[in-house]
Amino acid sequence: MTQSTSSLQQHPAIWRASDSLKHTEIARLNTGYDALNTILSGGFPAAGLTRIRSLLGIGEISALKLLISHNPLQKLLVFINPPGKIHKSWLASLGQTSNTVHVVYCATPEQTLWTAEQCIKSEACYLVLMWHQAIEPKQARRLQVAAAQHDTLCLLYETFSHQYNALPVALDIELQPAGNGLRITVHKNIGSWPGQSTQITFKHTPDNQAIYRAMNNTVALQALSAQVG
Secondary structure (H helix, E strand, C coil): CCHHHHHHHCCCCCHHHHHHHCCCCCCCEEECCCHHHHCCCCEEECCEHHHHHHHHCCCCCCHHHHHHCCCCCCCEEECCCCCCCCCCHHHHHHCCCCCCCCEEEECHHHHHHHHHHHHHHHHHHHEEEEEEEEEHHHHHHHHHHHHHHCCEEEEEECCCCCCCCCCCCCEEEEEEEEECCCEEEEEEEEECCCEEEEEEEEECCCCCCHHHHHHHHHHHHHHHHHHHC
């Protein structure tokens, strides 16, 4: 093997199929969706960096509520630069309280990456969710190594506003809206094969009929109240 070829194989953007054979005993986390667990060879990697490319507001966080609620050691859950408000009632429904949840807003991309790395290395967090655009392969590798070494799962959310670039991550997936749920495509999955996709459906998704029923019930209650009064 020439020196130039050897150097090329060390590049963070290079992934070899044989790498999958080295990670057959990867710990996985149940996603709550059987079809998704199947194409992920059991679920999300329990540690490491996962990239999720998605539009905003399509259920990209709610789809992972089982991962968020899985906190057996009562460690911290950290949101870094979330694009919207994280509601306490929603967190409470997942068993999370103000004592275990921290929301951090960073002024610069550099601060975002530094904050994520410190959260990972502290080993006080079981899950770190960060929103960051156009991360470089070298930066992603740094987070991936740190998360794997410190047994922490870090989710990196990206939108489609930037061109797709291959990253040295444990899992790389894309979310697209599909009916009452999402279509999930796997671009890379350590310990398994990429290129698979599946669709998940959200439960208890409200529709117009539910809204109409609620409005009708309100009108009926007001009419009854007026008669009684």
